[in-house]
Amino acid sequence: xxxxxxxxxxxxxxxxxxxxxxxxxxxxxxxxxxxxxxxxxxxxxxxxxxxxxxxxxxxxxxxxxxxxxxxxxxxxxxxxxxxxxxxxxxxxxxxxxxxxxxxxxxxxxxxxxxxxxxxxxxxxxxxxxxxxxxxxxxxxxxxxxxxxxxxxxxxxxxxxxxxxxxxxxxxxxxxxxxxxxxxxxxxxxxxxxxxxxxxxxxxxxxxxxxxxxxxxxxxxxxxxxxxxxxxxxxxxxxxxxxxxxxxxxxxxxxxxxxxxxxxxxxxxxxxxxxxxxxxxxxxxxxxxxxxxxxxxxxxxxxxxxxxxxxxxxxxxxxxxxxxxxxxxxxxxxxxxxxxxxxxxxxxxxxxxxxxxxxxxxxxxxxxxxxxxxxxxxxxxxxxxxxxxxxx
Amino acid sequence: xxxxxxxxxxxxxxxxxxxxxxxxxxxxxxxxxxxxxxxxxxxxxxxxxxxxxxxxxxxxxxxxxxxxxxxxxxxxxxxxxxxxxxxxxxxxxxxxxxxxxxxxxxxxxxxxxxxxxxxxxxxxxxxxxxxxxxxxxxxxxxxxxxxxxxxxxxxxxxxxxxxxxxxxxxxxxxxxxxxxxxxxxxxxxxxxxxxxxxxxxxxxxxxxxxxxxxxxxxxxxxxxxxxxxxxxxxxxxxxxxxxxxxxxxxxxxxxxxxxxxxxxxxxxxxxxxxxxxxxxxxxxxxxxxxxxxxxxxxxxxxxxxxxxxxxxxxxxxxxxxxxxxxxxxxxxxxxxxxxxxxxxxxxxxxxxxxxxxxxxxxxxxxxxxxxxxxxxxxxxxxxxxxxxxxxxxxxxxxxxxxxxxxxxxxxxxxxxxxxxxxxxxxxxxxxxxxxxxxxxxxxxxxxxxxxxxxxxxxxxxxxxxxxxxxxxxxxxxxxxxxxxxxxxxxxxxxxxxxxxxxxxxx
Numbered sequence: 001x002x003x004x005x006x007x008x009x010x011x012x013x014x015x016x017x018x019x020x021x022x023x024x025x026x027x028x029x030x031x032x033x034x035x036x037x038x039x040x041x042x043x044x045x046x047x048x049x050x051x052x053x054x055x056x057x058x059x060x061x062x063x064x065x066x067x068x069x070x071x072x073x074x075x076x077x078x079x080x081x082x083x084x085x086x087x088x089x090x091x092x093x094x095x096x097x098x099x100x101x102x103x104x105x106x107x108x109x110x111x112x113x114x115x116x117x118x119x120x121x122x123x124x125x126x127x128x129x130x131x132x133x134x135x136x137x138x139x140x141x142x143x144x145x146x147x148x149x150x151x152x153x154x155x156x157x158x159x160x161x162x163x164x165x166x167x168x169x170x171x172x173x174x175x176x177x178x179x180x181x182x183x184x185x186x187x188x189x190x191x192x193x194x195x196x197x198x199x200x201x202x203x204x205x206x207x208x209x210x211x212x213x214x215x216x217x218x219x220x221x222x223x224x225x226x227x228x229x230x231x232x233x234x235x236x237x238x239x240x241x242x243x244x245x246x247x248x249x250x251x252x253x254x255x256x257x258x259x260x261x262x263x264x265x266x267x268x269x270x271x272x273x274x275x276x277x278x279x280x281x282x283x284x285x286x287x288x289x290x291x292x293x294x295x296x297x298x299x300x301x302x303x304x305x306x307x308x309x310x311x312x313x314x315x316x317x318x319x320x321x322x323x324x325x326x327x328x329x330x331x332x333x334x335x336x337x338x339x340x341x342x343x344x345x346x347x348x349x350x351x352x353x354x355x356x357x358x359x360x361x362x363x364x365x366x367x368x369x370x371x372x373x374x375x376x377x378x379x380x381x382x383x384x385x386x387x388x389x390x391x
Numbered sequence: 392x393x394x395x396x397x398x399x400x401x402x403x404x405x406x407x408x409x410x411x412x413x414x415x416x417x418x419x420x421x422x423x424x425x426x427x428x429x430x431x432x433x434x435x436x437x438x439x440x441x442x443x444x445x446x447x448x449x450x451x452x453x454x455x456x457x458x459x460x461x462x463x464x465x466x467x468x469x470x471x472x473x474x475x476x477x478x479x480x481x482x483x484x485x486x487x488x489x490x491x492x493x494x495x496x497x498x499x500x501x502x503x504x505x506x507x508x509x510x511x512x513x514x515x516x517x518x519x520x521x522x523x524x525x526x527x528x529x530x531x532x533x534x535x536x537x538x539x540x541x542x543x544x545x546x547x548x549x550x551x552x553x554x555x556x557x558x559x560x561x562x563x564x565x566x567x568x569x570x571x572x573x574x575x576x577x578x579x580x581x582x583x584x585x586x587x588x589x590x591x592x593x594x595x596x597x598x599x600x601x602x603x604x605x606x607x608x609x610x611x612x613x614x615x616x617x618x619x620x621x622x623x624x625x626x627x628x629x630x631x632x633x634x635x636x637x638x639x640x641x642x643x644x645x646x647x648x649x650x651x652x653x654x655x656x657x658x659x660x661x662x663x664x665x666x667x668x669x670x671x672x673x674x675x676x677x678x679x680x681x682x683x684x685x686x687x688x689x690x691x692x693x694x695x696x697x698x699x700x701x702x703x704x705x706x707x708x709x710x711x712x713x714x715x716x717x718x719x720x721x722x723x724x725x726x727x728x729x730x731x732x733x734x735x736x737x738x739x740x741x742x743x744x745x746x747x748x749x750x751x752x753x754x755x756x757x758x759x760x761x762x763x764x765x766x767x768x769x770x771x772x773x774x775x776x777x778x779x780x781x782x783x784x785x786x787x788x789x790x791x792x793x794x795x796x797x798x799x800x801x802x803x804x805x806x807x808x809x810x811x812x813x814x815x816x817x818x819x820x821x822x823x824x825x826x827x828x829x830x831x832x833x834x835x836x837x838x839x840x841x842x843x844x845x846x847x848x849x850x851x852x853x854x855x856x857x858x859x860x861x862x863x864x865x866x867x868x869x870x871x872x873x874x875x876x877x878x879x880x881x882x883x884x885x886x887x888x889x890x891x892x893x894x895x896x897x
Contacts, residue, residue: 204775206793259767260760267757270746276704277735277743278758278811279726337748 011386016330016346019379023350027357035357038235041228044349044356046158049241050075050303052348054323055330056252057296059344060289062327063269065336066115066122068290069320070129071297074107076316077137078298079305083147084140086154093153101298107133108294109287116286130320138313147311158307161236162243176237183229187222194218241303245345248296252341265289269337325372326351329379333387350375393458395420395585396441396554401452403436403445410436411450412609418554423576423586425600425617427593429631429858433609434589438556442476443469456553473553477543479562479690485532490514492531493546517545521575536665537568544575548584555579556587561595562690573599591688593627593895605630625888632858632887640863641839647681647866651717652850653733653819658711660699660874669695669707670874677819677850682841684865685854686890692874693854694738697821701735702728715818729758732818736808738827738854744808747797751789752778754796754807759815781810786836802833809840820844821852826860838864858887870894 027035034040054071061068078100085096111129114120141147149155165178172180194217201208209217232238256262267275268282276282300319305311330347332339354375358368394417403411411433418424428434439445441454443463454461456472463469483492490507493514499506514527523541531539540560547555557576561569569592576586576599590596596603603622605612612630615622658673670692677683685693699709702725713720715731722728728735737743745754755778756763763773778792785806789799796807805825812820822841826834841851841864855861861868868885870878870893878893 200771204779206791258769258771260764260769261767263753263757263760263769266749267746267753270748271742273704273743274746275757277701277725277737279702279724279729280757281724281726337746 015382015386016343016350016379019329020346020350020353023353023357027353027360031357031360034360036231038231040356040360041231042235042239044352045232045245046239046241046307047356048348048352049158049245050300050307051319051322051326051352052245052345053248053296053303054300054319055326055344055348056248056341057293058320058323058327059330059332059339059341060252060256060265061122061293062324062332062334063336063339064265064286064289065269065272066286066289067126067324068108068111068122068129068293069126070107070111070133071126071293071300071323072316072319072321073130073133073137074104074294074297074316075301075304075319076311076314077133077140077301078103078107079301079315080137080140080147080311082154082302082305083149083311086149086151087147093151096154097302100302101295104294104296104298104301105291106294107297108291111294112287112290115290116283133316137315141311141313145313149305149309149311154302155306155309157240157244158303158305159309160240162238162240164237174234176233176235179229179233179237182238183225183233186229187225190221190225191218241307244299244303248299249341249345256341261285261288266337271337322351323348325376328383329376331383333383347379350379392419394418395457397453397455397458398437398441399453399455401437401440401450401454403440403450410609411440414452414606414609414611416604416611417614418585418587419602420585421580421583422601423580423588423599425596425603426587426589426606427591427596427603427627427631428606429856432606432631434606435558436609437606438476438558438587438589441469442466442474442556470550473551474556475547475550475552475554476556476558477540477547477560479559481536481539481543483531483539483542483546486530488528488530489518489525489534489542490527492542493517493527493549495546497550513549514545517549520548521545522571522578535568537564537571540564540568540572541575544579548579552584554585554587556589558589559591559690560588561590561592562688569595591895593624597621597624597627603627607631607633624892628888628891632891640860641835641842643842643864647845648679650679651676652679652715653677653852654714654717655700656712656714658696658699658713659709660695661708662695663706663708668874670699670709673711673876675869675876675879677852679850680845680848681866682845682851682853682864684861684868685852685871686858686861686868687856687871687894689856691871691894693871694823695874696871697735697823697852697854700728701725701733701821729815729817733821734758734812734815734817734819735821736812736823736825738824740804740808744811745796745804748795750793750795751782751787751799751807752792755781755792755810755814758811762814777814781814785810785813785840800833802829802836805829805833805837806840809837813844817849819850819852821854823854824856825853826855826857858890861885861890862887 024036054075058068058071081103082096082100085091085099086093111126114125115122162178164176198208198214208214256265264275264280264285267278267280268285272282301316304315326348327339327344328347329350330339330343330345332344351372354372355368358371396418398414398416401411401414402409414433414437416437426434440450443465446464447462454463461472484495487495490511494510499509499513511527518525518527521541521544523538523545525534525538531542534542560572564572573595576588580586588596588600597617600617602614603617604614605627607630654676656674658670659668660670662669673696687693695707698705699707700713700722702722703709704725713722720731722731722733741747746757752774756774760769763770763777775792781787782789782792787806787810788803796804799807826837845851853864862882862885865882867882868880868890869876870880870890872894880889
C-alpha cells in the first residue's frame with residue numbers, strides 16, 4: 001500500500017529505470033543470455049558513449065528551450081579534423097584533443113550567436129550548422145576518403161581499457177580487479193552520500209523516504225553498480241570511454257545541481273522573463289550552454305573517430321537525432337526548465353540497448369527504426385501523462 | 392421600453408474573490424452606453440460573462456437579449472447572437488492583409504475556394520463605412536494603432552453586429568485618432584448599432600454616451616442618464632471611488648529623511664515596436680525611508696517607467712539620467728540595477744516574477760545566489776537557512792520550503808516573490824501593483840511588511856491602480872498620465888477625486 005503510493009509519486013523518476021530493466025530482461029531472454037554477457041555489455045557501453053555525451057549537452061540546450069541539430073555532423077567533422085591533425089599534420093595527440101575541444105566550443109558559440117543576439121530560432125540556426133558541417137565533413141575527406149588513424153593513444157580512447165592492478169596475481173584470475181575496486185568504492189561513496197543527504201533532510205524536517213524503502217533503494221542501486229562492474233570486470237574491465245562518460249556526467253550533474261550556473265540555467269528554462277528580471281543574462285547563458293554543447297560534440301567526434309580508428313565521410317550522421325531522443329526518453333521536458341543529465345544518460349542507455357539487442361537478434365534495420373520510434377513516443381506520452389497526474 | 396440587452400443579478404466568483412456581486416445592467420437599442428469604474432471594479436469580468444469567455448454555468452444570473460434568455464457556451468455563441476468585443480489588445484493577425492483580417496473566419500467562398508475578388512470588393516465597402524482610407528491589401532502590421540482599431544470595427548460590423556463592445560478603445564490612441572473614433576461611434580449609432588463603451592477617460596464618456604453605468608467593487612452603483620443633461624464629472628468620480636477607507640492599512644509611523652536616495656532626470660523612452668514615445672520628460676526623486684506612490688491608470692506608462700529604469704529589459708530607446716545617492720549610474724541590464732541596489736517587483740508575478748515549476752526555496756534565493764555560494768557552488772545549508780528565515784519573517788504559508796510555488800495561493804506566491812527581492816537587500820524597492828489579485832488578509836500583511844522595510848531605511852516606489860492603497864500607504868504621490876508625470880502631491884493634499892481627475896486628464 002505504502003509502496004504503491006510511493007511508486008505513484010515517484011513514477012517519473014523510477015519509470016526510466018524500470019524501462020531499462022524491462023528491456024534488459026527481455027533481450028537477455030530473447031538472446032538466450034548473450035545480451036547480458038560481459039562482452040556485449042562492454043560493447044554496448046562503448047557504443048553509448050558518443051551518444052551519451054551529446055545527450056548530456058543536449059539536456060541543457062533543451063532545458064533552456066532551444067535545440068541544436070548541428071551536433072551530429074559537427075562531431076563527424078571535428079573527428080575528421082582530429083584525424084587530419086594526427087595523420088597529416090603529425091600533431092601529438094595531447095595537442096590535438098584540446099585543440100578539437102576548443103574548435104567545438106567555437107562552433108557552439110557560433111551557433112549561439114544568431115540565437116542569442118538576433119533572436120533567430122535555434123532550430124533554424126542549427127539546421128544551417130547541420131548543412132554547413134555536413135558539407136565541411138565531405139570537403140575535408142574529399143581527397144582521401146576514409147582517413148585511417150594510426151595513433152595508438154588516440155585509438156585507445158574508444159577501444160582501450162583501464163589497466164589492472166596486480167594483473168598476474170592468483171587472487172581472482174581473469175577478473176579485472178581495478179574495475180571491481182572502483183565499483184566497490186563507488187558503492188561505498190554512494191551509500192555514504194545517500195545517508196548523509198537523508199540525515200541533512202531529516203534535520204530540516206523535510207520529507208524523506210521511509211526507512212525500509214530507503215534501504216531497499218540503497219540495496220537496489222548498490223547491487224546494480226555491483227552487477228555492472230562485475231560483468232565488466234569479467235571482460236576487459238572499465239573502458240576509457242566509460243570512464244570519460246562517467247566523468248562528463250559527474251561534472252555536469254554537479255554543475256546542474258550544485259552551482260549558481262546550473263540554477264541560473266534551469267531558471268531560464270522555467271521562465272526566461274522572470275530570470276532576466278532576476279538579473280540573469282539570458283544571452284550570456286545561451287552562449288555558455290551552446291558552447292558546452294559544441295565542446296561535447298567535439299568529444300563525441302573524438303570518441304567516435306577513435307572507436308572506428310578512422311574518420312569517415314558519414315561520421316556523425318543522425319547522432320543529433322539519437323541524442324535528442326535519448327534526452328526526451330530521459331525525461332527532459334520540451335517545455336523547458338525540467339530534465340536531469342543523469343536521466344539523459346539512462347535515456348541514452350535505453351536507446352542504445354534497443355539497438356544493440358535488436359542487432360543481436362538480427363532484427364531488420366527497418367523494424368529497428370519503427371521500434372525505436374515507438375519507444376520514444378511511449379516515453380514522451382508517459383512523461384506528459386505522469387506530469388499531468390502529478391498536478 | 393424593453394432593453395435590447397439585460398443582464399440580471401450576475402454574480403461571478405473566483406477562488407477567494409467575488410468579482411461580480413449581483414450586478415444588473417441594461418442597454419437599450421441604438422444607444423451608446425458608457426461603463427466606468429476603477430481598475431478591478433468588475434467591468435472586464437462583466438463583459439467576459441456577456442461574451443461567453445466565462446461560459447454559462449460558471450456564473451449565476453441571467454443574460455437576456457430581446458427578452459430571450461441566452462446561455463453562451465463560448466465566444467462563438469455570443470458572436471452568433473450579434474455581440475462583438477474589441478479589446479484593448481487588438482485581435483488582428485499582423486502578417487495578414489486588411490481584407491483577410493476583416494473576413495477572417497467568415498470567408499466568402501464558393502465550395503472550397505475563397506472568392507478573393509468579392510472579398511476585396513466587400514472589404515472596400517466596409518472600410519468606407521468606417522471611413523478608413525487604406526488599400527485593403529495593406530498588411531495590418533503596417534498600419535498605426537488607430538487604423539488597426541478601425542479595421543477591427545469593420546470586422547465586427549461585417550458580422551452584422553448588434554452590440555459592439557469597445558474596451559478602452561482610445562487608451563492607445565492620440566487625440567486626433569480618438570476624436571475620429573468617437574465620431575465614428577456616433578455615426579454607427581445613427582445606423583442603429585448599439586455600443587457599450589468601457590473607458591477610463593471620463594470626459595470622452597460624458598461627451599458621447601447616452602447613459603452611463605458605474606461599477607464599484609463588483610457592484611452596480613448607479614446608471615445615470617446623460618441624454619437630457621450631461622453628468623458632471625465630479626459626480627461620476629465620486630460614485631466610482633466613493634468607498635470609505637476603513638482600517639485596511641496598518642498605522643503609519645514614519646518620518647522619511649531628507650536624504651535623496653534615487654533621482655531620475657530628463658527621462659524619456661521610445662518604444663520601437665509601437666513606434667511612439669512612451670515616457671516623456673520624467674523627473675522625480677525618492678527619499679530615504681519613504682514610500683512614493685505612483686498613481687495612474689493602466690497603460691499610463693508607470694510599468695514602462697519602472698522597467699526602463701530597471702535595466703530596460705524590453706529594449707526601449709531610453710535617454711536621461713539616474714542618480715543613486717547623488718552618483719549617476721548606468722543600468723544596462725537588470726543585474727546592473729540589482730547590483731546598484733534597485734529591485735523591481737513586477738505586476739505580473741506569474742509570467743515575469745516566479746519560476747512556477749521551482750520550489751519556494753529556489754525562488755527565494757534566485758536573484759542573489761552569490762550570497763549563499765562559494766566559488767559558484769551553492770551551499771545547500773545556507774540556502775535552507777535563508778529560505779526558512781524569509782518563510783518565517785514573511786509568514787509564507789507553505790507545507791515546506793521545498794513546495795513548488797505553483798501550488799501556493801496568490802497571496803503566498805506574492806510573499807515569496809517579495810521575499811526574493813528582500814533577500815537582494817535593495818536600497819530602492821519598486822513594487823508594481825504589489826497587492827493585485829490577493830485577498831484582504833494577505834494585503835494587510837504585505838502592507839505591514841512594507842512599513843517594516845521603511846523603518847529599516849529602505850525606500851519604496853509603489854505603483855498602484857488602487858487609489859485607496861496609494862492614499863493609505865504613500866508619503867508622497869506622483870500622478871502619471873500619458874507617459875508623463877502630471878503632478879506631484881504631498882499625501883495631505885491627495886484625495887481620490889483629485890488623483891482621478893489628474894489621471895484621466897490628458
